[in-house]
Amino acid sequence: MSGTTPGGWLLVLALALPVGGMLLAFALGGRTAERIALGVLGLGTVLAGMIAAEVYAAGAPLAYRLGGWAPPLGLRLQADGLAAAMLLTAALVLLAVALFGRAAQATPPGVQEARAPFTFWTFLLALAASLAAAFLGGDLFNLFVALEMLTFAALSLACLDGRPSQFRSELRYLFFALIGSVLYLLGTALLYGAHGTLDIALLAERAGADLPTLLAAALMTAGLLAKMALFPLHLWLPPAHAGAPPAASALLSGLVVKAAFVLLLRLWIWVLPPVPAGAGAPLLAGLGAAAILVGSLIALRQERLKLLVAYSTVAQIGYLFLMLPLVLAGDPEAAARAWLGGILQAASHAFAKAAMFLSAGLVAGALGHDRVAELGGAGRAMPMAVIAFGLAGLSLMGIPPSGGFTAKWLLLTAALGTGQWWWAAVILGGGLLTGGYVYRVLAGSLTAPPAAAPRPEPPAQGPERVALALALVSVALGLVPLASFGLVQIGRPILGGAP
Amino acid sequence: MGGLVDWLLAALVLGAAAWTLAAPTGFAAVVGFVGFGLLVTLAWVRLGAVDVALTEAAIGAGATGVILLMAVVRLRGGAEEVSAATPGRAVMVAAGLLAGGVGLALALAVLALPDPAPGLAAAAMARRGELGLGNPVAAVLMGYRGLDTLLESVVLVFAVLAVWSMAPDRRWGGIPGPRFPRQEAGPLALLARLLLPIGLVIGIHVAWVGAEAPGGKFQGGTILAAMWVLAWVAGLVQPPAIASQAVRLALVAGPLAFLLAGFAGMALGEGFLAWPPGLAKPMILLVEAAMTLSVAAALALLVAGPPERAA
């Protein structure tokens, strides 16, 4: 388990490439940063694909023992199905956002380097590095460092516009992120004190239902929930995500919150013994259900398009938590379905939400505002962006065929299969509410523009195509036969059996 | 039961913390925090962690204190806004109950930790020879958990750029921080002139001995950064423009050297972040030298803040 597997070197490259790229981009500056980012993110996608293929072919996780030191003394990188799937999702979204950013975040002619573009390209690489560290890390403190990397990268991207009104919401974001990190770190101190290691695989063998372990898990969970903005800790997210430029919002909503979720799964499915985890899971799922309903209802009432999309993130994060009581219910068949459903929800939401923020940004840029009530004419001026928004909306609602549908269907059947019908009711209700707010936007965009309105400037084709491509991926995930998602099950601990 | 000294020290630490929270003015609170940091430094010595004590004094109390003191001078007013935003009694009680509950649970959990404590002291001590390092903490930082250290040095670069990126667009490429008038006479000028050469020597020494004795790049780098801040506040030096290539290279030198050394280990067949036997010590010292430079540059620039005027 802790030795280096064939293909383990790919994990080193997947982490070292964006780290080195970020350092070089920072040192060389200006337009070079953009070129490095595009190259590195392109290569990163290839690497993520290779890692997923290797894990799938081997049917077992890849691992790399760093510096030749075996855990618990040393650290290791590891890619199981979960890590490989999330790494590939992140690589594709990052690449798409980079392509989108070529127009929106270009260094203006005549200057060597400008604040926003340089920050965007450098932190795009920083984000890639942080996500790779968070997905591939096998040690809880190493993952803490990854979380902190993520905090800096995400916050700077959120502040990219430098609007005066933004500093308050970003400062709140920073406080939530930092409290989350400290609570997580507090938990690792207890775990090390109790078990003498922070290696996830070793903790899985050693941790019992003792007081230090349970308190550590509770503190770490609270910290991660603050970072994921799970209801009722969600208030910081919408202004922070909606206030960022579209490319940054897409990354924050699509990817950054998912990194904390992967850590949460590492904690709940790997480290914690099944009995206390199973007892605590309904509580988390209950918060998730509340997030789905409250987030969707608030989204339904938003007057601003970007805030609507941001509240939709609050709701969609809730779905992720529904998988926990289903995976831990003790029914192996339902557990496998719920596991796949949860990860598919994370991936399809990443693509769909990125598509939504990018297309919302294009619409807002062309109309000069983002008031939901005055979107008339948007459909005629930029059909591709509106179609992208609509397709992404289908996936969020869970209409077949789409990745979101498959994800929600799997969760729903797992809920019914384990006799927990109330989660199924939440899934259905959330889908209806999502339909409501997506319909509001689409219906508004498809009406004729007010006669007096200035003709909106149609955006460039490239960025519109990127948004559409992301939306298509989120739909296409629903067309892939379920059997080929076997990847995500690799390395998942099975209750009462060997991993 | 601990000795009287430890009980007293623990009580003082808590007293300083309570003062930091309750102090009437922001300035008094920051002074309380610096005192807290110094008391915690003593606690680290009592806990047998001299490496941490050095870091706490340099970064926890020193550098953090400087940043907060500079901030408190610039954050004036707002008393009405603060009192309007201060939560009412009900929230206070709820927060007190929550915080107290967490504290109590934590204390109980610590008392429930297993005895003898599981840990890695023996393994860390036994294998440090393979790295040619006498100081086991250095062996953890550069060897066993090298990836943590590499990523953390990258975090410092993130942080510097994050701070810079908060500047207004038109200031990009400019000089960070406020301008301090040159002090020809007075205590600050004297302090800067007297302390500077001594501090430089101490900083380099602390970084250098880290391989064998308590010390290392973070502590040494912080002392170097502190010396630069002193010279800056005394008006003797100007921060460099953030567009300067030299500054950028100084910031990335450490993490880049670490990364390259990691790949060198891979190329030599030992694996990523492995130090080849025989070459371990000289390579580690080389990387540590680059890291000291980068840590010093990053901390100094974090204190200086975002660019505020044209180069």
Place this chain on the structure above:
Amino acid sequence: MSAVLPYSIAAAALVALGLFGLVVQAAVLRKILAFNLLGGGVFLLFGVVARRGAGAGATADPVPQAIVITGLVVAFAATALAVVLALRMHQITGAATIAEAAEDGFPDK
């Protein structure tokens, strides 16, 4: 080994004080201070864990010590960023707190 009890209690109390301060203090600077007290408590807990694990010639387990050194540097960087954000907010809006100003965080362009 015997000296850890006072510091265990101090660490737990610091965490409580820091959490309390973070919730009830309104001024941003005070929140940043409270965050650092909370962090101080977490690090001290690692110190207790390190001391408990002393042995084999080490006065304290070096692994948690190294973790604290890494953590201190990261906490400093976070503090620096929070201070810069607070200063910028103060400079532009004159605000000294992050209390709810308006639900609408997306003003007209």
